[in-house]
Amino acid sequence: MPRVHFMSPMQDLTVEVAPGTSLLDAAEEAHAQVGHSCGGVCACSTCHVWVKKGLDSLSEQDDLEMDRLDLAFDVRATSRLGCQAKVGDEDVEVWITEESLKAYMDENPDERKALEAEGKWPPAKFS
Numbered sequence: 001m002p003r004v005h006f007m008s009p010m011q012d013l014t015v016e017v018a019p020g021t022s023l024l025d026a027a028e029e030a031h032a033q034v035g036h037s038c039g040g041v042c043a044c045s046t047c048h049v050w051v052k053k054g055l056d057s058l059s060e061q062d063d064l065e066m067d068r069l070d071l072a073f074d075v076r077a078t079s080r081l082g083c084q085a086k087v088g089d090e091d092v093e094v095w096i097t098e099e100s101l102k103a104y105m106d107e108n109p110d111e112r113k114a115l116e117a118e119g120k121w122p123p124a125k126f127s
């Protein structure tokens, strides 16, 4: 099974998933801090990640995802929405964007407060 590796200033996690699994579902399985304000229905951009490896192995981007990414912060050629990009047969590495990490912390205030208390949030650098 392909592995998905999530990286951010906060985490470095890898999870094995079945082909066809979305990056967002993989993130939830790995407990990676990927935001998902709309619940994974392509109605926001809080699951925005940069794909560092395996971009071509992911499912194709459709017009709706491209339209949503137009509203995202710091969009790059490797940008994908985690809820829309599905894993193929190859391993994938993704960087969780600042936008997504901040959204995750807003969605999980107790976790954010605990990290703040430990001096781990916000990170000195986001990328």
Ligand code: FES
Binding pocket: 035, 036, 037, 038, 039, 040, 041, 042, 043, 044, 045, 046, 047, 068, 081, 082, 083, 084
């Ligand atoms: S969670 Fe909203 S677009 Fe992916």
